[in-house]
Amino acid sequence: MQTLAVTQSMSEYSSLLSDLSENITNEDLEQLKSACKEDIPEDQSNAITCSKDWFSYLEKNDKLAQDNLSYIEHIFEISRRPDLLTRVIEYRTTVLKISEDDEIDTKLTRIPSAKKYKDIIRQPSEDEIIKLAPPPKKA
Template identity: 75%
Template sequence: MAEYRSLLEELAQNITAEDLEQLKSACREDIPSGEGDAIATGHHWFAFLERHSKLDRDNLSYIEHIFEISRRPDLLTKVVQYRTQVLKISEEDEVDTKLTRIPSAKKYKDIIRQPSEEEIIKLAPPPKKA
């Protein structure tokens, strides 16, 4: 449970006020009218989602979807890493059980990861002047 709380804390710290408005807009049909104003921080947003059974330590697919449509691949990647490293659910298991939108998560993971030594293009040194 500590890893889950740590994940939410890290995600909340990376959500600005502008991001929060975009996230709330992305899930507006799940926020009853009048309750949206009470969600003033990332922490409030996650608490709201937990209260309404949209989020718990074993069910992260809702926020994965919201991060994807809100164009936050950095946050989506953190959630996918939690799922594969902490919950020990491999990408193949995720596809098989349909717990996540893994095709898009794979796409974002490839964008963010650092290239290996073999993938780095080596340039030849410039020619020497005669």
Template identity: 75%
Template sequence: MAEYRSLLEELAQNITAEDLEQLKSACREDIPSGEGDAIATGHHWFSFLERHSKLDRDNLSYIEHIFEISRRPDLLTKVVQYRTQVLKISEEDEVDTKLTRIPSAKKYKDIIRQPSEEEIIKLAPPPKKA
């Protein structure tokens, strides 16, 4: 639990007031009207997400998605490092998590998979010039 709190503290320290407005905007559908004004710092934002079951030490996919669409790769990288190093999530689980960050992506999971060798269409070499 200490690593999780440390992660949130580090993330909160790297969220400016401008960043916070962008993050709140990215998740505005999940913030009831009137409650957005009470979220004044990164710490408040994380507390709000925890209270509304959008974030806990074993489930970081929501903030990963928000950091991704808010174009904060630096914060996203910190979360992914925590998940892979502290939670020990395998590469296969990592792919599943990426696909399920957005609920509508679940139905496309089979389409997104990598094709097998047999499924790859081989192209003939271009004709040689005479």
């Protein structure tokens, strides 16, 4: 039974990477590679020509795994790709079942980025909306 869960989880992870790859253009890839230039030597960076190569490189160098997405969350955040970041967060919360509360304990991912974009997506509640007083009446 355990192997079925692992296989299903790997499949979900592959699906996530495939989905992310489809939404990364060559221009995006250059920006993402630039964002992680400290972790990818230039000669190896030049060999990365598509997003699948990029993900593969990150996996080989322990920057990415099905249960460790904090690095790409950070890269998507600094590359200003909230759409990609949101997909990773969705995967983490639905597939890995890691909520923000769990994250604080496990330190698996960067909380600030996840929370920031989550708040953008979520509508504020009545209590959170700031109500302004009417302007003073002129005498």
